[in-house]
Amino acid sequence: MTVTIKDVAKKAGVSPSTVSRVLSGHPRISLETSRKVKVIMEEMGYTPNMMAKSLVSKTTNSICIILPKPAEELFSNLFFMELIRGIVTQASRSGYDVLISSGANEKEELEAVSRLLKGRRVDGAILLYSRKDDAVIEFLENNSYPFVLVGRSDRYENILSVDNDNVMAAFDATNHLISMGHERIGFVSGPPELIVSRDRLEGYRKAMQSSGLQTQPEWIVEGEFLQESGYRAMSFFMNLPNRPTALVAVDDMVSFGVLRGLNELKYKVPEDLAIVSFNNIPLSELSSPPISSIDIGIYHLGYTASQVLIQSIQKPDNNTGYTNRFVIPHRLIIRESSMRGPGKE
Known part of the structure; x- marks a missing residue:
């Protein structure tokens, strides 16, 4: 039988709303109560319903990686494997899941990123390549979706990017x-x-x-x-x-x-x-x-891209003194x- 918030609340001697606040990291919940509830969750094998949570918080705690071409061709190059390892490692440490999407051409990539972000399946995107006059970047920028580019854009100077010289x-x-x-x-x-x-x-x-x-x-x-x-x-x-x-x-x-x-x-x-x-x-x-x-510090490129994206998702208005371009030494x-x-x- 599936364990619910009410089951956890009953055993912990608190209200279901308190359990919900523990899950969301509400600042008004004491450290003692938070620890107690989390221990009981673990004992009972409770798994939060992330979809329901995302409907309330309007976040998914997920980001997506947009691959520039079909995955079977891309993964033959170990550069991308190491880059994605850096992205996933940092995202996992920050409590985020990672989705991977690809397209055979720019049109399919655009459809994929539009579907994921407009459908609120992810909170932001990481692009692994930059092209001249990139339609995917234009879509993300025009719609104000959080994203980070691994590389640089020849058109948009102020977008978040992680690159080498x-x-x-x-x-x-x-x-x-x-x-x-x-x-x-x-x-x-x-x-x-x-x-x-x-x-x-x-x-x-x-x-x-x-x-x-x-x-x-x-x-x-x-x-x-x-x-x-x-x-x-x-x-x-x-x-x-x-x-x-x-x-x-x-x-x-x-x-x-x-x-x-x-x-x-x-x-x-x-x-x-x-x-x-x-x-x-x-x-x-x-x-x-x-x-x-x-x-070129491949792992560091991916790790930093993931870190920068998640920071921009969590604190979208915190841009004071914040650089947009991060250059990894070679x-x-x-x-x-x-x-x-x-x-x-």
């Missing part, structure tokens, strides 16, 4: 290769509509320009954040008459594809091509050879894949 991170990655003596450096980018792809490409170009080095259009290849993009890029790069001696890959998963392609073509890293990539997922250290990578982890200059044994 991706321009500077790519500058540092490219500059490392330049310091090793490389002058012909290629770049495997992500989808051009994504802000992170554009920022990292900009950082690469700035580093080349600041060192007086030329970039060639054929040295820049666009793709997805998947192994296959790096794999395809290699058959193109290594057949160029004036091919790069080093490469910046936009993501560690892309660099794994680069390694696979080079291995099939009988080239060696870093002797024939030096590599630096981004994210520093655990597999980058275990690959052969270990890959130099920019550590650092270059140098490994074997970039430890030799061109032509050096």
